[in-house]
Amino acid sequence: MQTLSVVLVEDEPGDAGLIRYGLKFSGGEHDVDWVTSLEALGTQLQAMTAAPDVILLDLNLLDSSGLDTISRCKAIATETPIVVLTGHDDMDFSLKALEAGAQDYLIKKGVEADALLRAMRYAMERHQLEQRLKESEERMTAAIEGxxxxxxxxxxxxxxxxxxxxxxxxxxxxxxxxxxxxxxxxxxxxxxxxxxxxxxxxxxxxxxxxxxxxxxxxxxxxxxxxxxxxxxxxxxxxxxxxxxxxxxxxxxxxxxxxxEMEEQLRTLAMRDPLTGLFNRRSFMETMDSEYGRVKRHDDYHASILMLDIDHFKQVNDTYGHAAGDEILKHFARTISHTLRENDVFGRLGGEEFAILLPDTEREGSAYVAEKVRAAIAAMRVQAEGKAIRITTSVGMATLSANDKRPDGALARADAALYHAKQNGRNRVEQAESPTDASTAHA
Incomplete structure (x- = not known):
């Protein structure tokens, strides 16, 4: 695996330690230089013989804060992709970070080594495509003028x-x-x-x-x-x-x-690079649109399923990350084959997935959830000379016009997923709707 040169810009020693620890156990060798400010970043880059492969950038530093940190970093390191490290788990803020010039972003809380490594490689690939697109446009302009x-x-x-x-x-x-x-x-x-x-x-x-x-x-x-x-x-x-x-x-x-490059960039922006599924940002945008339909039409129903792979960390520890990635890809393909064309399947992060079922009431979503669970239970993945068997737990919820935000249903489905795990895993649990819950407590 290629050794990556990484500059970490983080002024909190505790957060910096977690990131460096994660990189150490991400399955590859990395040269990591840690600085605590943009001024120190400029000094570090001048001392390096070659530009780093990627910069991991905290937005709130001693000498800069907020989205302005991204533009200032880009001015200092014009040829290096940037992965923003943020404490904001907010889609609008994340989109603003990408619009400001970052190639990707990660939520600091609970960041895992695999996610960190994938974000860096994704940022490098997207940066290369952006540079090629920019060069293509510059050549086109020169050709037109000539x-x-x-x-x-x-x-x-x-x-x-x-x-x-x-x-x-x-x-x-x-x-x-x-x-x-x-x-x-x-x-x-x-x-x-x-x-x-x-x-x-x-x-x-x-x-x-x-x-x-x-x-x-x-x-x-x-x-x-x-x-x-x-x-x-x-x-x-x-x-x-x-x-x-x-x-x-x-x-x-x-x-x-x-x-073609523009299409590749659009795909990178919308899709999870490992499984090809919608990434969290694209999935939430689609869910927001579906929530709008639920709000506008009293007789329209939609459901959400939250899933993850049972004991996935144990699988990774036993068979290695390469086998883990293969299982994630098989998991995505197997479920995709069970869904309708208009169902929306996304990877929210790690082994966490979600399915949006448009125009689907509780009975229909329960049928789909059980069908998905059974398909995964029957799946076998060949790795390390063995047929690996996995199971999935599923939490169900319906979108409600009473929700203030579309991710209210996602939170209920996540809570139902937690109960499915608490009750033995490899099972489906259904969340109460907000109306049911208020009636039960009346």
Whole structure:
């Protein structure tokens, strides 16, 4: 495993000790330098022969506090990914930390070695993609300014559209290919149906003088049948004596690789890298939307299941973290195969998972919970030459319009999960709804 160079910026010795202890037992070798302020971070970076792989950053330091700490850290360490260490278990605050420039964040309380290591590697991967995307955009801008791209010229009176060899090659037409479109209308016919209206509107707004320049990203159909993402820019260069536009010129660039990187970044932001499930942030956003439906419609019901793997620490200690990761992936796949297409399955952290069941009342969620429990009980994972058997405990709750926040149901399901474990594990427990609970205590 690669040795990571880590700089820990933390002014609380106790918290710093826990993080360093966690890194020591995360399954890899790490060079950890500990500093207590941003000023000390600058000094440390100057003394290092190479930039560290990652910075673990506490937001409240001797010489800085809050989100400003992130921007100041980025100014000091421009080429290093940042993982924020925070005591705020708050989705809005976490999103603000990411918007400020951090690549990931971790809640300090109860942070585990595995989660810490995954966060660092995730931050490094996301930082690399961001850098590649930034470089791609800079190259695209330079190419546009230099004019070394696909070129087109459109005669608005005849609809004839000249295109150079590079532009035609971008969508699969050879230099002498007579089947290549010769008019703008023919090119528009190759535009993706979902993008046609936007391209047409952008052209009209520029031709009418409402926009100084015509610029748009859209998909063109390649001669071989697949779709190619392109960036197109142009402007009117000739008008008649009455001011009516006669000719437009522009450039076109294939941006498929950039779009692919953007999609990878979106996936990294939404998905747990190990299992491919929704991460905590994405799951809570989806749950918030479902809570809104419950609030708006009296006859609409939704349920939440909380799950974790029974005795998972013992499995890790017995078979190792690699086997533990394999079990987590099998766990995710097995449950995914039991769910409906519109059910939402997420990994909240460690061995803790949650399932959102839209348009599902208690009876339906009880059926799904038992189906999930049974599927895991029947699952076997081959590791270290043995067939490992695991079980899961499940807590159930329904979303309620009486909840002030959508995570009220999550808290009830978590409490039910705790009871399932207390009552022997490998079982399903159902939480009372807020209405039931208030009636019982009346």
């Amino acid at each position: 004019g070394g791209l696909g070129i087109w010229e459109w005669n608005l009176k005849t609809d004839a559209c000249y295109t150079n060899e590079r532009l035609r090659k971008n969508v699969g037409f050879d230099a002498e290919d007579e089947t290549a479109p010769q008019t703008l209308s023919a090119w528009m016919a190759r535009t993706h149906p979902d993008d046609t209206d936007a391209v047409d509107e952008a052209l009209k707004r520029h031709v009418k003088g409402e926009e100084k320049r015509y610029e748009i990203e859209y998909r063109l159909k390649h001669k071989q049948g697949h779709w190619v993402w392109v960036f197109e820019s142009g402007h009117v260069v000739d008008r008649d004596s009455n001011g009516h536009p006669e000719r437009m010129v522009g450039i076109l660039q294939d941006i498929s690789s950039r779009k």
